[in-house]
Amino acid sequence: MNDSLSMMATTGLLGYGFGEEAFRHGLEMDLDFIAADAGSMDPGPHYLGAGVPFVSRKAIKRDIGLMLEGALDKDVPMLIGSAGGGGSAPQVALVREVIEEIAAERGYHFRMAVIHADQSKDYLHEKLRRGKIEPLGPIEDATPRTIDETHRVVAMMGVEPFQQALRNGAQVVLAGRATDASIYSAIPLMRGYDPGLVWHLSKIIECAGAVAVPKSGQDCMIGILKPDHFLVVPAHPDSRCTRMSVAAHTLYENPSPYHLEEPDGTVVTVDSTYEQADERTVKVAGSRFERSNRYTVKLEGVRRAGYRTVFIAGARDPGLIAIIDDYIDLCSERVRQQVAALDIGEDQYKLNVHVYGKSGTMASREPVQDATPHEIGILAEVLADDEETSKAVMAKARLALLHSDFPGRKCISGNLAIPFSPSDIPVGQTYEFNLWHIMEIDDPLEPFPIEMVDL
Amino acid sequence: MATLSELTSILRSKNAGALLCTLDLMFDDVVTYERVRDSGVINPELIASLYHVSQNEVSIIPYDVAMAIKVTVPRLVPSGSFGDTDVYGAQQHGPLLTVEIPD
Numbered sequence: 138m139n140d141s142l143s144m145m146a147t148t149g150l151l152g153y154g155f156g157e158e159a160f161r162h163g164l165e166m167d168l169d170f171i172a173a174d175a176g177s178m179d180p181g182p183h184y185l186g187a188g189v190p191f192v193s194r195k196a197i198k199r200d201i202g203l204m205l206e207g208a209l210d211k212d213v214p215m216l217i218g219s220a221g222g223g224g225s226a227p228q229v230a231l232v233r234e235v236i237e238e239i240a241a242e243r244g245y246h247f248r249m250a251v252i253h254a255d256q257s258k259d260y261l262h263e264k265l266r267r268g269k270i271e272p273l274g275p276i277e278d279a280t281p282r283t284i285d286e287t288h289r290v291v292a293m294m295g296v297e298p299f300q301q302a303l304r305n306g307a308q309v310v311l312a313g314r315a316t317d318a319s320i321y322s323a324i325p326l327m328r329g330y331d332p333g334l335v336w337h338l339s340k341i342i343e344c345a346g347a348v349a350v351p352k353s354g355q356d357c358m359i360g361i362l363k364p365d366h367f368l369v370v371p372a373h374p375d376s377r378c379t380r381m382s383v384a385a386h387t388l389y390e391n392p393s394p395y396h397l398e399e400p401d402g403t404v405v406t407v408d409s410t411y412e413q414a415d416e417r418t419v420k421v422a423g424s425r426f427e428r429s430n431r432y433t434v435k436l437e438g439v440r441r442a443g444y445r446t447v448f449i450a451g452a453r454d455p456g457l458i459a460i461i462d463d464y465i466d467l468c469s470e471r472v473r474q475q476v477a478a479l480d481i482g483e484d485q486y487k488l489n490v491h492v493y494g495k496s497g498t499m500a501s502r503e504p505v506q507d508a509t510p511h512e513i514g515i516l517a518e519v520l521a522d523d524e525e526t527s528k529a530v531m532a533k534a535r536l537a538l539l540h541s542d543f544p545g546r547k548c549i550s551g552n553l554a555i556p557f558s559p560s561d562i563p564v565g566q567t568y569e570f571n572l573w574h575i576m577e578i579d580d581p582l583e584p585f586p587i588e589m590v591d592l
Numbered sequence: 593m594a595t596l597s598e599l600t601s602i603l604r605s606k607n608a609g610a611l612l613c614t615l616d617l618m619f620d621d622v623v624t625y626e627r628v629r630d631s632g633v634i635n636p637e638l639i640a641s642l643y644h645v646s647q648n649e650v651s652i653i654p655y656d657v658a659m660a661i662k663v664t665v666p667r668l669v670p671s672g673s674f675g676d677t678d679v680y681g682a683q684q685h686g687p688l689l690t691v692e693i694p695d
Contacts, residue, residue, distance in 0.1 A: 178610055181672030181679040274611040275649070275666045385658040388616050392608045392664045394655045411657060437610075442674060487674055500668060500677045502644050504687045520674055569673040570610045 149344040151175035152192030156355040163372030176219020186568025188227030224314030250302030254313030290438030295400035297581035299323035317343035337424035366422035377417035402428040438572025443520035446531040450553035453512035468537040491516040597689040607681035610671040625659040642687040
């Protein structure tokens with residue numbers, strides 16, 4: 138182990154961008170590697186389901202282009218995790234295509250590892266039979282049916298596949314779904330740094346500029362590991378980290394700031410100390426890693442939820458607004474009757490009406506029940522197994538909402554202001570999470586095949 | 593009395609994965625943080641009633657080093673499932689804003 142190891146996180150999400158000036162300053166800091174996380178499940182199940190990124194190809198190409206240039210120029214490894222947002226096969230393939238395109242355009246040559254994270258149904262059935270799959274939070278136990286219904290499922294790799302790829306001689310590692318911190322922990326753990334410090338640093342810098350002040354959203358972040366502490370400092374000389382911005386970061390998107398779960402253990406920050414080392418740099422020490430007696434990877438899987446059609450309209454008639462919930466119930470019943478005449482049973486569709494101005498944001502958790510807004514927004518959605526049914530139900534729902542009678546109605550020409558023609562918007566196949574579980578495995582490499590590519 | 597809207601510097605909500613919603617109450621000074629932390633107002637009973645969940649589903653963790661209180665509850669439905677209203681869970685903080693903390 139050397140006295141010090143330095144890494145740069147270019148961006149909290151590949152394709153969200155980073156400042157070129159910050160990046161170039163970072164490159165001058167004698168780095169051991171550069172990396173970026175490309176993934177998040179925050180945008181919901183659609184992107185994993187459809188196998189597409191939630192950022193543009195152009196933005197991915199811009200970010201990766203700069204990173205490749207920097208990594209090859211400084212001759213350091215470059216690691217990307219959760220490629221394409223969900224880290225599934227089509228998403229990884231897209232990012233791979235972008236990298237190959239850049240290499241061809243610029244005449245770059247390097248060895249790349251592509252690590253896959255998709256899981257086959259056969260493999261999952263076998264694990265389930267052996268009792269190796271359990272819920273991660275409030276979701277039902279997985280059953281054989283859960284797995285059969287799954288449209289696409291990935292597992293989140295830990296550090297081991299990254300490390301194997303590097304041992305295979307990769308300079309660029311393009312990984313499918315991975316824990317955010319594994320991307321940054323792989324190399325330092327290979328070099329023998331303290332796991333508590335390594336994992337905690339990785340957790341902090343994986344969001345890159347999120348811990349920088351002022352928050353530009355464009356900053357690259359530098360992490361420097363020492364044997365008994367680590368330092369975090371923004372790459373851009375005009376921004377800084379504060380003790381508070383760094384300490385607060387473990388709150389973000391985690392259920393606990395003190396215990397952060399990884400495949401082979403837990404990062405414990407109970408005794409971590411945060412100290413302002415200089416105006417721009419924060420020093421952290423005391424973090425621990427408690428090794429688990431088993432190795433578990435998180436599974437993220439989606440199933441098809443049906444074709445969605447949406448419809449948006451406004452209402453500003455006080456009489457209607459006063460009774461809107463009852464009115465929607467009445468309309469839903471009319472829809473049920475009218476689609477029955479089209480041979481569409483009530484088990485063949487779902488209809489939901491969001492009422493903006495009353496409960497559009499919090500639905501049944503909305504505490505304010507007595508508001509009387511002067512106008513409300515209506516968002517109706519229909520889900521059905523095929524697009525024709527979805528559109529047919531929405532057409533009836535629109536008609537019911539527009540023209541049903543209610544007591545005291547004065548404006549009998551229509552109850553809604555419809556902003557668009559066409560009014561009904563089919564948004565295609567939708568997905569929902571059905572696997573959000575952990576899977577115990579014996580070999581951390583087993584579910585993550587590594588493909589070596591020489592460019 | 594003062595409300596959490598007046599006392600917090602940040603009061604945010606966000607998904608913690610697809611199944612949980614986590615709320616961070618952050619403060620600018622230690623006096624205010626400790627006043628809220630030690631008031632006993634932010635307890636499982638209150639959170640359960642505000643978010644329509646049972647008390648054993650509520651997690652409340654004071655985080656002294658960042659002067660923050662973290663509250664986590666199950667989401668109404670998994671992120672993006674039918675009936676969801678807030679895929680990112682980014683606007684679920686409202687009910688906490690008006691909670692009153694004694695002097």
